[in-house]
Structures are given as structure tokens and as C-alpha cells.
Amino acid sequence: MRPQDLIRIKRDGGALNAEQIRAFVRGVTSGEIPDYQTSALLMAIFLRGMNRDETVALTRSMIESGSRADLSSIPGLKVDKHSTGGVGDKTSIPLAALVAACGVSVPMISGRGLGHTGGTLDKLESIKGFRTNLPIPEFVDTVRKVGACLIGQTADLAPADKKLYALRDVTATVECPPLIASSILSKKAAEGIDALVMDVKTGSGSFLKGLERCRELARTIVEVGTGLGLRVVAFLTDMDQPLGRAVGNALEIEESIECLKGKGPSDLETLVVEMAAEMLVLAGTAKLIDPARERIRFAIRDGTGLKKLREIVVAQGGNGKVVEEPSRLPQAERSTPFPSPSSGFVTAMDAEAVGLAAMALGAGRRTVEDRIDPAAGILLRKKLGDRVEKGEPLLELRHAEATPLEEARAFLSRAYRFGSAPPPGRPVVLGRILG
Ligand code: URA
Helix, strand or coil: CCHHHHHHHHHCCCCCCHHHHHHHHHHHHHCCCCHHHHHHHHHHHHHHCCCHHHHHHHHHHHHHCCCCCCCCCCCCCEEEEEECCCCCCCCHHHHHHHHHHCCCEEEEEECCCECCECCHHHHHCCCCCCCCCCCHHHHHHHHHHHCEEEEECCCCCCHHHHHHHHHHHHCCCCCCHHHHHHHHHHHHHHCCCCEEEEEEEECCCCCCCCHHHHHHHHHHHHHHHHHCCCEEEEEEEECCCCCCCEECHHHHHHHHHHHHCCCCCHHHHHHHHHHHHHHHHHHCCCCCHHHHHHHHHHHHHCCHHHHHHHHHHHHCCCCCHHHHCHHHCCCCCEEEEEECCCCEEEEEECHHHHHHHHHHCCCCCCCCCCCCCCCCEEEECCCCCCEECCCCEEEEEEECCCCCCHHHHHHHCCCEEEECCCCCCCCCEEEEEEC
């Protein structure tokens, strides 16, 4: 069948079969199908959707477009966690250390920050010497020896996703649950895992807006992941304000270390404990969620999580001393308070605006080629429900002396809303979807 025949089927609301989808993905990967036909099919999928079988077939074909890491020499089930991305979301770092400290292997392929969201790789690279570009054999070896390894996407894992994602980015077809699910799951399955905890962020700082669309994405990921033979649990979690109090790469490493010492912000600790406990259950080392939570909390109390983070840092070439002395992390030249324009309770926050302000200070990228300043970022002195007086610092900007602050200030001036009473409390975990 010609690409235009597949486009026509989808355009008219039909379903593609596995063979048709495989041929399409092969043609995209080899370059035989031109971008204009791929883009037309992506738009037809965006508008018409895909059923579960089509999405499973698409994900399988994307996995088959490249190689797969072989983790079978490592005993036990291998479990990863992935997030759709948010502001201040450093969960992966303490979580990987805690789960590995509890004896479960965590192979983690992470991403970089772009736009208002941060990326785990950029955060880790703020630790001097930390390598995120390990080749797959070294990645496997590190998971075997240390229990966890966090690296970036390699060119040979799910290459079809790279091509499709680049086209989606420029054809307004990113925000589509079956395309997002296949994109994420193809990369995750190619990394050789058995189980996945998925964190779907929802709120002002999430990339997919609207609770219902986020819930649909979470359900799709669970269904399609299960269809691929993975054990998957998805969480719907709050991104109506940044997670924790630190936004920016070195600042978030410092907060991750605080979390592993049991001194982190409560929303971050809750999320880490909930998702890490779910990973122990998925791996089969805990039968029930309550004892799993207790094991994770114990690994915070007895310091084994922190010790494991040091081991991971050293194994990946980083300076392990930062774990005991976070002041060794890059430090910004300047700290500038951002005063509150009003008195009252913080009733709403625009997490995306905070992320964009951090990007404007140098903590993030506008384009994939941009360089980042690892020390730049924002510390939140006030969050939802906090009382503030006019002129009191709402936030603290960390930046280089030469960084202009106008753009960050413009974003931050619309990031907070105030009222005479605190808003109703909102839990960080809004839902859990089991496979
Ligand atoms: N993250 C991904 O890896 N893929 C998407 O499509 C969206 C977010």
C-alpha cells in the first residue's frame, strides 16, 4: 500500500493494521517516505486518534526501528520511572538512589530540559565530571554493579521516535495521547526494562493541559505498556506549582540531596516515596504498598539512599564529595530577591511562567543547541497557601552578574495570584492508574 492510502484510511476515521503501521515506520526510518506524507499521517492520527491495538503496533514498530539494550544478565525485574516533565521535578534523582538502595535495578534513560521544563541529564551534569553519555555496554555494567544508571537517549534506541518527534514538533502534533504514549514507551521498552512507573503531570506547568487529557494519556500509557508485556502503573500528579522549592540544575541536585537526608520539601518527599514504593511492588520485592513505603522511608532515615546516590555519582565519573558537601556544586554569582507585589495568601501559581523565568536566567534552553548555566535558577520562598506581605521576597533569583533580569521578572510578575484566604489544599498525587 502507498503512503497516501494509509493517510486516506486514517483521514476517514479507519484503523490501520499492524502490517500497515510497520511499513509506515520502516519507510519513515529509512527515509523512503517523505516528510510531507509522514506529517499528513501524523495530523490524521492527531485528529482521528488511534485505538489500543494500533498504538501497540506503532510502539512495537518504533522499538523494532533500532536496537534494544539487553539487561537479561542482571537478576530480578528492572524498573524505570518516567515523567512527562515539569518545573522543579527532580524526583528521578532521589528515587533512583532509594529504589536501588532497596535492591531493585533502575536503568534510566532520561532527557534534557527544553522550554519551561527541566531535564534530569542537565541536573546531573551540574555535578563536575558526571557522564550521561555512557555507551550501552557500560550502562548495563553500571546497573549491574551499582543498581542504577542514568544516561541520555542513544542514536540506536528507537530511532523512529527521533524522526517522528522532530516532525511532530514542527507540525503541531505533539499533544496527542497515542503519539505521546508510543514515543515514550518505545524508548522505555528499548532500554530493556520489565516495568515502568509513569508520572503524568497535570496543571499550569505540564506540557499537556487539562486534567481529562492527562488522564487519557495516563490510561493510554498503562494500556499500551501492558499490551507490550510491561508492568505499568501511571500516576497523575500536580504541576499547578513547581515541585519542591528549587528550580534550576545545581539547585535541584542540592534539593535532591536534602530529600535523601529526610530534610526535603514535603511535596517532593511524598512523590518520591509514593513512586519509589510502587517500583518495589512492580519489581516484586514488596507485595503491598504500605510496607514498600516503609522500606523507602527507612532508606531515607538510615542514609542508604544518600550513600547510593554517592555510588551512582562516582560510577558515572562525577565528584562524589558533592553529596556530603553540596556547596561544591556550581554557585551563582548573584542572588536577587523578587519582592511580592501584594499582601495576602498565594491562591494560584503559573508553574510554566516560573519555568520560563528560570530559562531566561540561563537554567534552561530555548532551542536544543542552547548552553545552560548550571548554577542559575530560582528558589521559591512562597508557594500555594503561604501568607506573604507586600515587599517580602516571593522568590530568589540565582544568576550570573551579566545576566539581564527583565525577561525573568516579566514572567514572574504574572506567576502568582493573591487572595484574602488560602486556597483549598491540593494533594501532590491526584490519581493512580493500575495495569
Ligand atoms: N515526551 C516524549 O518522549 N515524547 C512525547 O511525545 C512527549 C513527551
